[in-house]
Structures are given as structure tokens and as C-alpha cells.
Amino acid sequence: MADRTQPAADIAEPVAGGAHRRVAAPPTQQRRGRLFLLVAATALIGYLSLLAVVRSNRSLQADIAATARIQRTDHPLLARAMYAVSWFGFRPQSLMLPAATIVGAWLLRFRRESLFLVAAWGASFLSFTTKLIVQRPRPDNTVFRVVEANIRDSSFPSGHTLHYVAFWGFVCYLVVTHVTNRVVRWVTAGFIGTLAALIGPSRIYLGHHWLTDVLASYLLGLAYLLGLVAVYQWVRSWGCARDGRGG
Numbered sequence: 001m002a003d004r005t006q007p008a009a010d011i012a013e014p015v016a017g018g019a020h021r022r023v024a025a026p027p028t029q030q031r032r033g034r035l036f037l038l039v040a041a042t043a044l045i046g047y048l049s050l051l052a053v054v055r056s057n058r059s060l061q062a063d064i065a066a067t068a069r070i071q072r073t074d075h076p077l078l079a080r081a082m083y084a085v086s087w088f089g090f091r092p093q094s095l096m097l098p099a100a101t102i103v104g105a106w107l108l109r110f111r112r113e114s115l116f117l118v119a120a121w122g123a124s125f126l127s128f129t130t131k132l133i134v135q136r137p138r139p140d141n142t143v144f145r146v147v148e149a150n151i152r153d154s155s156f157p158s159g160h161t162l163h164y165v166a167f168w169g170f171v172c173y174l175v176v177t178h179v180t181n182r183v184v185r186w187v188t189a190g191f192i193g194t195l196a197a198l199i200g201p202s203r204i205y206l207g208h209h210w211l212t213d214v215l216a217s218y219l220l221g222l223a224y225l226l227g228l229v230a231v232y233q234w235v236r237s238w239g240c241a242r243d244g245r246g247g
Helices: 002-021 026-039 043-056 061-070 076-087 093-107 111-121 123-134 159-178 182-205 211-242
Strands: none
Touching (some): 043 123, 061 211, 123 211
16 A cells, blocks of 8 residues: 555655745745735725615615626627636536645645635635625616526625635735746736636626625625735744744
8 A cells, every 4th residue: 555655655745845945935925915915904894885885775776887888798709708707606616626726735735825725715605694694686687688607696795706806816825925936926916817807897797796796795805815814924924933934
């Protein structure tokens, strides 16, 4: 049994060691992460404000006007592009891709990071519980163009948007702050950043969400990301100080 597993260990160990050697120093990681904290500083207050507005008035004229305006351009190529942006948030890929990312980080011996990725994935639970409380109807397919999809829950907030910002945003944070290869950093940041920027308009264009749904999810996602990054930095600094390596 040991003889069968040894070759796999012999392969995994150099790969994991190489990945760790390419990780930037802790001070560099913290410096690169400050932008995330600054952008998300007021996000939670903004989200709570939108939540209060939506709970008091579930049908907002701004939502109706925004959906009508975004759906004004009806082109097959645009529809395919918007669906492609949302594709990562539909099941089963919304479960398989995060799980593969977490397992990959664990196998590369980024154990602390893999646990925080699990916590980042937990933002989806906030979406689930908020939907149960607010119970906001989705756009009506007799009024707006609604692309068929396997959707069974209510509208507020947008689970896709929250997942992209919180989970994939944290993946982006880890890559940008840890990886020394500039090409890998900026390609990853560009790809995830583009998806995160387009997911809100995509959800409205496909007729699955209102404007305030996606705005609230952007704000909640940033707030969640803010808290997670702050805790991660504290835990990492504490771990480095305990090991005598400094911050």
C-alpha cells in the first residue's frame, strides 16, 4: 500500500514546494491587500440601507426602468455572452469549481488559505437566508424577457453576484497578494474582475434579478470580503509572530 502511494507523494511534494517558494513575503501580501479593505469599508452600511428600502417597497420604479433599459438591446451574441458570464454561478459548476479550488489549495499545502476559502464560500449561505426572509418576487416574464434557467428561490439578493464577489474575490485576493509571477497575478485579477463586474448586468439582462438585487449583493459581497481579509491577515500575522518569522 505504501509503495503505491509513494510515487504520488514524490510528485506532490515538489509541486507544493515550488508553489510556496513563489509566494510573496508577508509584508508584500499585506500591502497588496489594502486596496480590498479600502474599497469595501462602507459596503455593509450600504447593503443594510438597500435591504431596508427593498423590504419596505418590493417594486421600485428604478428597478423596472433599469431592467427595461438593459434589455433594450436584444442580440443573440450579447445574450450568449451574458449567459456565459452567469454560467459559473449555475449548478453544478457553482459547486464543483469552488470545491476544486479549495481541494487544490489544500493539496498544495496552503492549508490556512483553503480553510478561508471554505469561509468565503459560506457567503452563499447569507444569500440563502436573506432570500427566505425577504421573499421578493423575480421579474415577471410577461413584462420582461426572462431567459429560462433552473431557478427556484426568490430574487433578493443575487446569489450569483454575492458568490462571485465573496468567493472568487477572495481567490483573486490570495493570488494577487501571494503570487510573485506578475503575469499570473494580473491575468487572474483581470479575469475574475471582469466576471465580477459583468455578473450584475448579466443577471438583469437575463431577467433573473432586479437592479437593487445585484447592487445589494455587490455591497454585501464586498463587506463579507472585507471581514474575511481582515481576519485572514490577523490570523496570518499571529501565526508568523508565533513561529518567530515576523509579520
